[in-house]
Amino acid sequence: MKNQWQIGEVTITRIMELGDVPFPAEVLFMNYDPDDLAAQEWMRPHHLDDDNNPVLSVHTFVVKTPDKTILVDTCTGNDKPRMGELFNQLQTNYLEAIAQAGAARENVDLVLCTHLHLDHVGWNTHLVDGEWVPTFPNATYLFGRKEWAHWEANKDIEVEEGATGEASPIVNASAVIHDSVIPVVEAGLHQLVETDHQVCPEVRLEATPGHTPGHVSVHIESDGEHAIISGDMLHSPYQMARPDVGVSFDSDGPEAARTRRWFFDKYADQPILFLGTHFATPTGGRLVSHEGSWRFEPQS
Template identity: 40%
Template sequence: MTTTPLTTTPAWTVGDITVHRIDETPLPPATGPWLLPDATPDLVVQHDWLRPHFADAEGTLRIDSHTFAFTVGGLRVLVDTGIGNGKQRANPAWHDLDTDYLETLTAAGFPPDSVDLVILTHLHADHVGWNTRLVDGDWVPTFPRARYLTSRVEREFWAAYEMDEAREQMFRDSVLPVEEAGLLDLVDVPAEGLTVSPGLRLLPTPGHTPGHVAVELTSRGGTAVITGDCVHHPVQLAHPAIGACVDIDPHRSETSRRALLDSLAGTDTLVLGTHFAPPTAGRVITHDDAYRLTPVPADAHRQPSATSPTGAGTDE
């Protein structure tokens, strides 16, 4: 009798949906001061609930790059695609990476050719990188059977934006090849949100970028929300006015963040932070005049190894 190897995947159960965290890479300590300059160490250390998971004793923020994969309504879905391998980036933490992201995704049961839908919360370099991979010198879609979905407002904003060379490069290697393959779908997201399929809804959270969306999952009375960059780090629950240095519209970003947190506070909704370090997920509670996150550990959901006879197959 052959024993099937098992791979542990950080995952959370929402009704009938299992949401897998697909790890790419932790980001270096310098990321926090650059990205959230108002989250100073003196401010961060005032919040002991951030330690040890989301910040260290000196007030340095912990920030990760990961994505989420799940099956809902018969669709195999990936939310955001991280930084990507071999991409030429101005940010040294993102430049020319060589990670096991695709192997991790496959081991979780989502080989690239099995993905039906890729949702892009917005079109920043650390959210679109694995849209493509390099094959024989060309950037080609990583998920050839998938539709890639993003807000029409988002794509049209960048089409009219005067980009620097670094952003032009990102679009050349990670967005345009998907468009040219006819795989990018643009959708209008009204104020009340857009239902993509039963149990899967896009929530407009503009500000970080004009067309930014969060992603809501519902199943059998359970609800989860994937934040995208509406919330970069749990310190923003305690201080919603703290914005990112790359917010296109800081005031609108804060408004969206406050509205989202207010809608989540005191509910059973599982919040999954796109850049939250492990344990990554939690529930929002009111605290003083703002909020805090009560962590929810992963289920450590186990899937058959992709290399086993009963696994999901390998990425060839």
Template identity: 40%
Template sequence: MSTTTPATGTAWSLGDITVHRVDEIELPRQTGPWLLPDATKEVLDQAPWLRPAFADAEVPRLASHSFAVRAGGLRIVVDTGIGNAKPRANPAWNGLDTDFPERLTEAGFPPESVDLVITTHLHTDHVGWNTRRTGRDWTPTFPNARYLTSRTGWDHWAAADLDEARTQMFRDSVHPVRDAGQYDPVTVPEWGHEVAPGVLLVPAPGHTPGQVAVELRGSDRRALITGDSIHHPVQLSHPHVHSCVDLDPAQAIRTRARLLDSLADTDTLLLGTHFPHPTAGTVRREDGRYRLHAEPGTRLPA
């Protein structure tokens, strides 16, 4: 399946840290109703600011992208999307053919230059570009990088009884990195774990055990990359709307409420891992709910 998007990039400056959004694909329209079944038209209507950027007349819009971060002299990629040429049960993800590595390079992150890859959680659409096809084998896309994920999440999946689709994902996108000696599970305490200057993994469980969000502490402002603790901006106005694939929905709701409360009415930038353009913004309290005040970032020609 060949998929392209416009050859432009978006970046946000936090002072001494810069964050780029590197696009993979816009997810099919039917993804929203499947993933967030309670995000009905009536719920969307209660947050008119969601349209037209984050929802159409009926359903939420979602996207797959990575965030590429420059911090402390390091190049860091947060989550690696769906990946090319991989057999997937989801027809929209099966056998993709995108120019994602070229987009990374255009943003200043050639794969061989990347120092760290952060996996917020070990789901199929977050690890796909961990590897790419080399002949008949899957090999690490980022040959010089350490790949990091939380030890809690790693241990959970190591002990889980996996179905064939998830077994395939581990076979082509996780185990080759582990076998190359590049995957490092790290312990993430409740106050966070700094993995590079100004880059912290912070606990965000519920969607999966051990999921992390990524806090960026720049010299001018902070940012938070959500992982799947917040799938879509509708969950700001309705934090109890949860994903159909949350393993612990109640914990996911508690995590989302905690994060939103900490972000509200600050200048911290919220960067949504599946938010479509404009992707980022600040969280404000409004009429007893939260809303996102969008900050589209800077458009950068290829």
């Protein structure tokens, strides 16, 4: 299956840290009908398993423009103490993998976090002599101004307010901000940006709030071709078919649902590559209308 895409002069490479793994539907989803999920045969076998659990992935997108090397979301990280067993104290070859994709630590220009949850900021830092230090010493880390304000005000809470689902403690807010975000801020490597920030000529942010207050998606355009990296606006193709289904980690579920409907209305049925930040392989495809709702049409 495809893990690299060309959008004009921009190369996008998916680097998987965890996946493809089933995640219990009853833990992930809020306000969903198990029978309805089981009926989504179009999602099988790649995005829905035989036990009717969504299949997910945690990955980074390495975005290479003519002038910049950009990481979009930095996964979970090694050695990070986390509440969820899936994410706790990982040891992966992530740095070697991104280097093979042309993003060696010292050569990364920009680190772009769609939001500041544990599986999107983890490799912002790594452990050196017992201290968390920025992993990418020559990069500027772009954090949303609204997103950072939210987390700076809540940096000492264990569970994010508003995230009420069974899995919400996995977010482990306090530890994440202290070991994966604050060291970058203290090193002076961050830049606070607005939710519509133009990152470079080929890359811009687009506000997609709800999962977190300052959540953004990433729009890539080059030579008339387009791709959009979703972030956690949605976690599974199921939420295209059922945009009102939220996840346990949403800080504002109703706003997240409104965002999905707005986004799907805006971008469906266009020649745009849709890259799901937690979509299992195949990760890229098109957002298409289907019987009054939407579906994901994978690109092989």
